[in-house]
Amino acid sequence: MGAGHAHRLYRHGHSPVHRLPPxxxxxxxxxxVVVVVSTPREAMWAFGLYAVLLGVVAYVARVPxxxxxxxLLIEVPFVAFAVLLPFVAQGERVDVLGLxxxxxxxxxxxxxxxxxxLGVAASVLLAATTELRExxxxxxxLKLPPLLVQIASFMxxxxxxxxxxxxxxxxxRESRGFEASGIRHWGVLAKSAGALFxxxxxxxxxxxxxxxxxxxxxxxxxxxxxxxxxxxxxSALALPCTALVVCLLGWTL
Amino acid sequence: xxxxxxxxxxxxxxxxxxVAAGAVAVxxxxxxxxxxxxxxxLAGLVAAFIFAVxxxxxxxxxxxxxxxxxxxxxxxxxxxxxxxxxxxxxxxxQGVLFADGGLTALGVNITxxxxxxxxVAYAVFxxxxxxxPRTRRSVTVASFVAALLSVPAAAIAFTLIYAVGGTTDVxxxxxxxxxxxxxxxxxxxxxxxxxxxxxxxxxxxxxxxYGARGLTVPLxxxxxxxxxxxxxxxxxxxxxxxxxxxxxxxxxTSLVLAGFVSxxxxxxxxxxxxxAQDNGIDKKTEEHASSDSPLADYGVKDISDARLSGGLAGVxxxxxxxxxxxxxxxxxxxxxxxxxxxxxxxxxxxx
Amino acid sequence: xxxxxxxxxxxxxxxxxxxxxxxxFGVxxxxxxxxxxxxxxxxxxxxxxxxxxxxxxxxxxxxxxxxxxxxxGKQHMAEIRRRVGIVFQDPDDQLFMPTVREDVAxxxxxxxxxxxxxxxxxxxxxxxxxxxxxxxRPPHHLSFGQRRxxxxxxxxxxxxxxxxxxxxxxxxxxASRRELADILRSLDVTVLxxxxxxxxxxxxxxxxxxxxxxxxxxxxxxxxxxxxxxLMRAHRLELPFGFDPRSVSAPTR
Numbered sequence: 001m002g003a004g005h006a007h008r009l010y011r012h013g014h015s016p017v018h019r020l021p022p023x024x025x026x027x028x029x030x031x032x033v034v035v036v037v038s039t040p041r042e043a044m045w046a047f048g049l050y051a052v053l054l055g056v057v058a059y060v061a062r063v064p065x066x067x068x069x070x071x072l073l074i075e076v077p078f079v080a081f082a083v084l085l086p087f088v089a090q091g092e093r094v095d096v097l098g099l100x101x102x103x104x105x106x107x108x109x110x111x112x113x114x115x116x117x118l119g120v121a122a123s124v125l126l127a128a129t130t131e132l133r134e135x136x137x138x139x140x141x142l143k144l145p146p147l148l149v150q151i152a153s154f155m156x157x158x159x160x161x162x163x164x165x166x167x168x169x170x171x172x173r174e175s176r177g178f179e180a181s182g183i184r185h186w187g188v189l190a191k192s193a194g195a196l197f198x199x200x201x202x203x204x205x206x207x208x209x210x211x212x213x214x215x216x217x218x219x220x221x222x223x224x225x226x227x228x229x230x231x232x233x234x235s236a237l238a239l240p241c242t243a244l245v246v247c248l249l250g251w252t253l
Numbered sequence: 254x255x256x257x258x259x260x261x262x263x264x265x266x267x268x269x270x271x272v273a274a275g276a277v278a279v280x281x282x283x284x285x286x287x288x289x290x291x292x293x294x295l296a297g298l299v300a301a302f303i304f305a306v307x308x309x310x311x312x313x314x315x316x317x318x319x320x321x322x323x324x325x326x327x328x329x330x331x332x333x334x335x336x337x338x339x340x341x342x343x344x345x346x347q348g349v350l351f352a353d354g355g356l357t358a359l360g361v362n363i364t365x366x367x368x369x370x371x372x373v374a375y376a377v378f379x380x381x382x383x384x385x386p387r388t389r390r391s392v393t394v395a396s397f398v399a400a401l402l403s404v405p406a407a408a409i410a411f412t413l414i415y416a417v418g419g420t421t422d423v424x425x426x427x428x429x430x431x432x433x434x435x436x437x438x439x440x441x442x443x444x445x446x447x448x449x450x451x452x453x454x455x456x457x458x459x460x461x462x463y464g465a466r467g468l469t470v471p472l473x474x475x476x477x478x479x480x481x482x483x484x485x486x487x488x489x490x491x492x493x494x495x496x497x498x499x500x501x502x503x504x505x506t507s508l509v510l511a512g513f514v515s516x517x518x519x520x521x522x523x524x525x526x527x528x529a530q531d532n533g534i535d536k537k538t539e540e541h542a543s544s545d546s547p548l549a550d551y552g553v554k555d556i557s558d559a560r561l562s563g564g565l566a567g568v569x570x571x572x573x574x575x576x577x578x579x580x581x582x583x584x585x586x587x588x589x590x591x592x593x594x595x596x597x598x599x600x601x602x603x604x
Numbered sequence: 605x606x607x608x609x610x611x612x613x614x615x616x617x618x619x620x621x622x623x624x625x626x627x628x629f630g631v632x633x634x635x636x637x638x639x640x641x642x643x644x645x646x647x648x649x650x651x652x653x654x655x656x657x658x659x660x661x662x663x664x665x666x667x668x669x670x671x672x673x674x675x676x677g678k679q680h681m682a683e684i685r686r687r688v689g690i691v692f693q694d695p696d697d698q699l700f701m702p703t704v705r706e707d708v709a710x711x712x713x714x715x716x717x718x719x720x721x722x723x724x725x726x727x728x729x730x731x732x733x734x735x736x737x738x739x740x741r742p743p744h745h746l747s748f749g750q751r752r753x754x755x756x757x758x759x760x761x762x763x764x765x766x767x768x769x770x771x772x773x774x775x776x777x778x779a780s781r782r783e784l785a786d787i788l789r790s791l792d793v794t795v796l797x798x799x800x801x802x803x804x805x806x807x808x809x810x811x812x813x814x815x816x817x818x819x820x821x822x823x824x825x826x827x828x829x830x831x832x833x834x835l836m837r838a839h840r841l842e843l844p845f846g847f848d849p850r851s852v853s854a855p856t857r
Binding site for chain 2: 026029030033034036037038041071074075078085088089104105107108109111112114115116118119120122123124126127132135139145147148150151152153154155156157158159161162163165166183186187189190191192193194195196197198200201203204205207208211216217218220
């Protein structure tokens with residue numbers, strides 16, 4: 001699961017979706033996923049409609065389907081889990097191609113796959129159309145505690161710096177002929193991790209000094225504000241609202 | 254272990270969200286107390302470190318590898334409050350930026366991987382450090398045990414959450430066996446790496462290991478050639494009592510809230526199971542679901558009602574989370590705004 | 605401001621770290637307005653410790669520090685930090701905000717400035733270092749030399765009384781080094797430059813002081829200090845191969 005973290009999902013663009021204020025998009029995606037999760041799994045057609053809705057958003061945002069599908073790979077570990085469900089779940093069993101499968105497990109697998117995939121797809125679309133900086137501003141606008149936003153902001157700012165340091169340490173190790181290949185090398189890797197922690201922490205202290213030197217007194221000054229008009233809110237919320245209609249139909253039909 | 258959307262049902266996800274929000278709010282306060290205005294840069298950098306270290310793959314055997322979860326490591330190195338914050342922020346960012354872990358499952362993920370691992374690891378660690386002789390070796394041993402226990406503890410927490418809100422009926426015994434079994438193995442790796450890493454840090458900068466603070470000798474100051482007792486170097490008031498009180502209050506509050514939400518939500522039957530039962534899919538399922546589940550007495554009502562109420566419960570549950578979470582954050586935020594006066598974030602009107 | 609008030613007046617400054625290591629043993633240093641002074645000294649001489657006293661990050665030892673007549677102490681900390689602009693050695697420590705613009709705005713915004721006034725201040729500071737077109741970039745997408753220039757801008761935006769640079773030429777390629785020198789020369793501000801780069805000191809600073817073992821041991825015209833072989837050797841200061849300060853025409857101001 002580690003490898004997927006290395007590259008950013010953002011795709012530069014100027015579509016209407018890109019232009020929406022970040023907090024409206026965050027709220028919309030969150031509401032959409034909540035609606036998806038609350039949908040009964042028997043209403044298979046509803047999930048199809050959700051997928052269509054996301055497809056429309058992807059089209060408007062000019063996010064190519066290949067990009068979207070590739071990013072869905074992050075879900076693979078859970079696909080593996082879902083595949084197991086029909087074998088381990090209890091309840092009435094059906095025979096499919098000579099295998100005895102649990103009906104309930106099949107439903108469960110479908111449920112996890114459908115909802116999980118839609119959730120990942122919605123998040124990928126959000127990340128693909130919103131810059132990091134904007135996401136943080138959006139979270140801040142949605143009243144996430146400022147301290148948490150600041151921590152996230154420092155994490156993003158220094159994530160690359162520290163990952164780079166880690167990569168350089170790896171190159172240094174490998175240049176000296178070290179190749180981690182088993183448990184006996186854990187000590188060396190842990191030493192690297194320890195050194196990385198010390199570097200990170202000391203950098204944190206230096207950053208703090210630099211902040212103090214420029215008048216930091218415990219609160220970050222607000223430099224950027226994001227605001228949204230009613231129209232922007234309504235276009236962002238069109239997605240979850242449509243989904244809600246589908247969901248309610250799913251419950252009543 | 255990043256749980257995706259749809260794995261845990263809506264009401265329980267919401268309840269976990271409340272627990273997570275409460276724990277994060279408490280940690281924000283605690284971390285501020287420990288780190289003062291250094292919280293943001295230090296916790297941010299430690300979060301970046303955890304983020305990076307999760308990418309560091311440790312070869313296990315024959316081509317397989319594992320990676321550090323980091324909860325125990327964070328707790329021991331920077332303390333439980335900052336640890337919870339760092340891991341939570343990492344999870345939040347992974348969810349929002351990399352679609353790793355569902356947005357609705359964020360509460361579950363934070364409760365499980367940030368709160369349970371960190372708190373268990375820290376409690377075990379402190380307990381052992383108190384009991385064992387005051388040496389660096391004890392710190393390493395304590396780190397090992399703390400990390401070893403923290404991972405299966407998270408697995409148990411996950412199993413409990415799954416028992417209450419899992420969307421598929423797998424016998425809880427099976428889930429528990431599989432989860433805990435696998436995670437004891439993972440825990441051994443986590444423990445070895447954590448202990449070695451803590452050992453590496455303590456060899457170079459023992460002052461940076463939060464959990465080992467009691468082990469350092471009091472400092473002296475040389476003023477014009479004379480040795481004088483040093484004043485506290487940096488603001489590091491580990492005020493033992495009040496944060497603990499806050500912790501307990503926060504934990505109890507969020508648990509009560511969570512309990513309330515899930516009780517409310519589960520008072521009406523979960524639509525999915527209801528459908529399964531009514532379709533007569535299996536009697537055994539029902540038995541198992543109810544005998545294994547702590548929420549044994551699901552009321553059985555009319556179908557259409559049940560469907561609607563199930564869905565409504567989900568929506569209401571999530572709504573309650575959002576409201577409760579914001580209330581907690583709002584309270585914290587308000588307090589801080591009052592503390593800091595004019596430089597604080599002004600509230601805006603435009604929506 | 606009264607022209608006879610020096611920008612910086614350090615008297616009898618002594619300091620020991622909590623671990624018992626004493627770094628400063630009575631530093632006396634007076635810098636007049638508009639002067640450019642190089643602070644030279646071997647590793648471990650206490651240069652960084654001295655710098656951290658100038659804006660009150662380290663306090664509690666003996667002696668006094670006054671910036672433009674204002675004593676460094678708890679009661680004027682915000683004003684002191686606005687007046688003393690420290691540019692740290694690693695621009696990654698200094699540039700902690702997500703974009704260049706926000707980073708430059710941090711200091712003035714922390715001092716309560718906002719709106720168009722803040723924008724104007726940021727633009728001016730970025731123009732002074734020739735980085736105006738990079739305002740919206742994240743710092744980690746800039747070259748090292750560009751980051752160093754932005755770091756200078758973050759401090760200039762506070763319109764400091766005195767600019768303190770910690771190893772400004774380290775890790776710069778020759779072109780970036782010259783560009784930075786041009787920028788520093790163009791500024792009308794008091795400069796204290798901590799450096800090991802003796803030719804750079806000679807190029808930019810008419811006056812130098814040598815800090816050795818926690819005290820100022822030499823103070824004079826840079827060219828004269830650098831030409832005093834005895835003094836240089838005594839303080840582990842070495843000129844680059846082939847560089848003769850007597851053959852270079854030193855700046856007059």
